[in-house]
Amino acid sequence: MGEIKLMKGxxxxxxxxxxxxxxxxxxxxxxxxxxxLEYLSKDATQRTGMVVLxxxxxxxxxxxxxGAAGSGRRVMTTSSSPGISLMQEGLSYIAxxxxxxxxxxxxxxxxxxxxxxxxxxxxFQAVKGGGHGDYRLIVLAPSSVQEMVDFVRLSFDLAEKYRxxxxxxxxxxxxxxxxxxxxxxxxxxxxxxxxxxTTGKPKDKERRYITSLHIQPEKMEEINKHLQAKYKQIxxxxxxxEAFNLEDAxxxxxxxxxxxxxxxxxxxxxxxxxxxxxxxRPITLFPFPKKVYESVAGKVKGxxxxxxxxxxxxxDVKLSVCGxxxxxxxxxxxxxxxxxxxxxxxxxxxxxxxEA
Amino acid sequence: MSNNIETAKFxxxxxxxxxxxxxxxxxxLPEPFHYCxxxxxxxxxxxxxxxxxxxxxxxxxxxxxxxxxxxxxxxYMGVDMQQAAHGRAxxxxxxxxRVQPDKYVFSYQGDGDLAAIxxxxxxxxxNRGENILVIFINxxxxxxxxxxxxxxxxxxxxxxxxxxxxxxxxQGYPLKISELLAPLPGVAxxxxxxxxxxxxxxKAKKALRQxxxxxxxxxxxxxxxxxxxxxxxWRMTPAQANQYIEEKMLAFYKLGDIKVPEVK
Amino acid sequence: xxxxxxxxxFGGQGVLSMGQILAYAGMIEGKEVCWMPSxxxxxxxGTANCITIVSDSSISSPIISMYDTxxxxxxxxxxxxxxxxxxxxxxIYDSANILNPPTRTxxxxxxxxxxxxxxxxxxTKVLNMVMLGAFLKKTxxxxxxxxxxxxxxxxxxxQKLIPLNIKALEVGMSYVK
Numbered sequence: 098m099g100e101i102k103l104m105k106g107x108x109x110x111x112x113x114x115x116x117x118x119x120x121x122x123x124x125x126x127x128x129x130x131x132x133x134l135e136y137l138s139k140d141a142t143q144r145t146g147m148v149v150l151x152x153x154x155x156x157x158x159x160x161x162x163x164g165a166a167g168s169g170r171r172v173m174t175t176s177s178s179p180g181i182s183l184m185q186e187g188l189s190y191i192a193x194x195x196x197x198x199x200x201x202x203x204x205x206x207x208x209x210x211x212x213x214x215x216x217x218x219x220x221f222q223a224v225k226g227g228g229h230g231d232y233r234l235i236v237l238a239p240s241s242v243q244e245m246v247d248f249v250r251l252s253f254d255l256a257e258k259y260r261x262x263x264x265x266x267x268x269x270x271x272x273x274x275x276x277x278x279x280x281x282x283x284x285x286x287x288x289x290x291x292x293x294x295t296t297g298k299p300k301d302k303e304r305r306y307i308t309s310l311h312i313q314p315e316k317m318e319e320i321n322k323h324l325q326a327k328y329k330q331i332x333x334x335x336x337x338x339e340a341f342n343l344e345d346a347x348x349x350x351x352x353x354x355x356x357x358x359x360x361x362x363x364x365x366x367x368x369x370x371x372x373x374x375x376x377x378r379p380i381t382l383f384p385f386p387k388k389v390y391e392s393v394a395g396k397v398k399g400x401x402x403x404x405x406x407x408x409x410x411x412x413d414v415k416l417s418v419c420g421x422x423x424x425x426x427x428x429x430x431x432x433x434x435x436x437x438x439x440x441x442x443x444x445x446x447x448x449x450x451x452e453a
Numbered sequence: 454m455s456n457n458i459e460t461a462k463f464x465x466x467x468x469x470x471x472x473x474x475x476x477x478x479x480x481x482l483p484e485p486f487h488y489c490x491x492x493x494x495x496x497x498x499x500x501x502x503x504x505x506x507x508x509x510x511x512x513x514x515x516x517x518x519x520x521x522x523x524x525x526x527x528x529y530m531g532v533d534m535q536q537a538a539h540g541r542a543x544x545x546x547x548x549x550x551r552v553q554p555d556k557y558v559f560s561y562q563g564d565g566d567l568a569a570i571x572x573x574x575x576x577x578x579x580n581r582g583e584n585i586l587v588i589f590i591n592x593x594x595x596x597x598x599x600x601x602x603x604x605x606x607x608x609x610x611x612x613x614x615x616x617x618x619x620x621x622x623x624q625g626y627p628l629k630i631s632e633l634l635a636p637l638p639g640v641a642x643x644x645x646x647x648x649x650x651x652x653x654x655x656k657a658k659k660a661l662r663q664x665x666x667x668x669x670x671x672x673x674x675x676x677x678x679x680x681x682x683x684x685x686x687w688r689m690t691p692a693q694a695n696q697y698i699e700e701k702m703l704a705f706y707k708l709g710d711i712k713v714p715e716v717k
Numbered sequence: 718x719x720x721x722x723x724x725x726x727f728g729g730q731g732v733l734s735m736g737q738i739l740a741y742a743g744m745i746e747g748k749e750v751c752w753m754p755s756x757x758x759x760x761x762x763g764t765a766n767c768i769t770i771v772s773d774s775s776i777s778s779p780i781i782s783m784y785d786t787x788x789x790x791x792x793x794x795x796x797x798x799x800x801x802x803x804x805x806x807x808x809i810y811d812s813a814n815i816l817n818p819p820t821r822t823x824x825x826x827x828x829x830x831x832x833x834x835x836x837x838x839x840x841t842k843v844l845n846m847v848m849l850g851a852f853l854k855k856t857x858x859x860x861x862x863x864x865x866x867x868x869x870x871x872x873x874x875x876q877k878l879i880p881l882n883i884k885a886l887e888v889g890m891s892y893v894k
Contacts, residue, residue: 103750103752129756148551153574157541161548164517164535167535186538187538187541194536273753274751276750277744295534295535305534306535306536307536310525310536355779361778434780437780
């Protein structure tokens with residue numbers, strides 16, 4: 098068993114980054130995730146020799162990530178919504194050049210400068226693209242401080258396996274709350290780097306270059322086809338989700354991240370009230386766990402999607418059930434968090450009392 | 454392109470070491486330049502690759518290409534390279550250098566890339582004293598997008614977005630980025646050179662070598678500005694363009710060292 | 718057993734650290750714990766609160782709207798959270814600091830002269846420990862010795878403060894029979 102600690106989500110994420118043998122972190126302060134850079138600034142470099150650099154902006158940070166990732170290193174950045182928006186151009190380049198890297202978005206309420214309170218309003222940005230061009234991030238949604246730790250290591254593995262950027266889509270509450278975590282042991286930093294990395298031209302081989310520019314549309318289409326094939330492969334192999342009480346479920350609650358935790362409590366309350374309610378919690382938002390929704394489509398009486406936004410993931414849920422089951426949405430926006438009681442009330446209003 | 458090799462194949466009797474008068478550096482890839490006739494980029498590419506060859510560091514050098522005419526620098530320079538987003542070359546170079554401090558790292562940027570959209574990255578890389586070389590090609594115009602005004606466009610100079618000549622009252626003044634950066638303590642070496650005459654080419658090459666020697670010593674941020682031309686978008690012949698450099702550009706952008714490391 | 722508690726007061730009264738010390742103690746005891754602060758500018762002088770959940774089983778929602786116990790250190794917190802105590806739950810408040818006491822009859826209302834006791838202990842900063850003492854005695858949700866261990870952790874660099882904090886805990890406990 099690893100070391101057990103009581104940690105804030107942001108600090109746990111930073112600790113996991115150090116332990117995962119991360120080579121470099123480039124970031125810029127923004128609430129509610131500044132603890133990451135603060136934590137790393139204490140002694141990460143002394144502990145593992147990793148680079149920790151406060152960039153002049155999120156724009157600079159993501160491009161430093163590009164350079165270091167292109168050098169074949171394990172690299173990571175973190176930010177919160179407005180900062181992640183600034184990184185979108187860089188992410189598009191990184192996705193196109195197929196550079197592995199990990200970023201975490203500790204989401205706050207928007208749009209605009211918004212609020213520093215927790216939100217899930219960046220689902221579309223994370224899952225559907227965000228930057229320009231046809232590309233995908235692998236998106237993982239932690240719902241506990243433990244998963245802030247576990248998903249860092251998983252993200253590095255996935256990023257390197259697929260040469261693709263991976264985003265940990267958390268929210269302000271998970272970043273700020275403290276829970277018991279089990280930490281994995283310190284992993285060594287890499288000493289060997291992939292063939293494609295720009296580490297200096299090998300003596301007996303051609304020079305390498307990293308680019309996302311392919312002026313000929315025929316070539317650019319080839320690149321796109323290659324990327325799409327890779328995303329398909331990711332969809333086939335990397336779907337992760339949790340499901341509870343599907344066996345006898347007549348209704349399904351669904352949500353991700355913090356929302357899924359709140360739904361679990363709501364499910365317990367509803368079951369006490371005698372309703373047969375199950376829960377589906379996507380862990381990977383891309384690839385989206387379509388099949389588990391397909392498996393309940395047409396069998397359950399209704400699905401209530403709960404989000405801390407205006408209803409974003411609900412579109413993917415609807416696409417997955419393809420009209421075979423009624424799908425409703427309930428959520429709060431702008432940094433407000435729905436309580437389990439609110440979910441129960443809205444569930445009853447929508448599905449039991451038929452006030453929809 | 455590769456004419457040395459071809460000639461050697463057919464006329465081996467004259468391709469001997471004693472007869473050698475010119476050889477393309479091995480670090481310059483056998484690829485025809487896409488640059489316009491008379492453009493300074495080709496010259497700078499060549500002399501910089503000569504420096505890399507002479508120093509024997511092609512296996513330990515990583516370059517960053519910008520967005521602009523030299524976006525394809527990696528097609529010509531025979532070293533590992535990364536292509537950066539517009540203006541971000543100094544940030545990308547920072548990322549590379551921080552994880553590979555024992556390697557030589559350079560960026561190659563035009564005036565739009567370095568002094569307009571990328572000013573922030575440039576100033577902060579300089580201010581952190583990033584131990585990198587920035588090669589800054591200043592031709593006072595946006596070449597790749599066909600001749601729009603650049604931050605370095607001279608007062609009164611005609612471009613497609615200053616068709617009546619740059620009006621400094623509404624369009625701002627030409628920016629001397631080298632003089633702006635020089636006072637920063639992180640900056641080790643800044644010099645302004647040109648490649649419009651053979652003697653200047655030799656000096657520019659010396660400056661590039663000097664900057665890499667400073668990088669080897671870990672002195673900090675070095676920038677070699679090269680005042681260059683753009684015959685196509687200046688709407689001039691190559692000869693006229695070089696004349697314009699001599700008369701107009703150099704009158705405003707004075708050649709010479711702007712900052713040199715203190716001798717210890 | 719699960720204890721879902723809310724600690725609320727002015728920023729600077731130590732409400733966030735009360736919850737943290739409880740969470741530490743719960744972890745030391747091998748329980749599941751979750752500490753969720755209100756965060757942001759309100760931490761600096763405005764009202765602050767934190768939800769702390771200690772449970773024998775895994776914790777589902779860290780966000781709840783009804784609490785087993787509310788510990789309120791100022792009037793706005795009493796006003797805001799009195800209605801959020803579950804029926805049969807506890808409202809522990811600093812009676813030395815409040816003009817309008819809570820009025821519900823379906824919950825246990827426990828006044829503690831927290832601010833007064835802290836002044837008597839010659840350190841107003843231990844108000845939170847006085848209140849935590851009352852909370853512990855009332856809820857028994859973690860063992861006092863584990864709070865002591867948690868204090869050692871929290872006051873890693875200020876070990877000399879521990880005896881005073883333990884004394885404050887004991888004073889608070891004496892308010893609950």
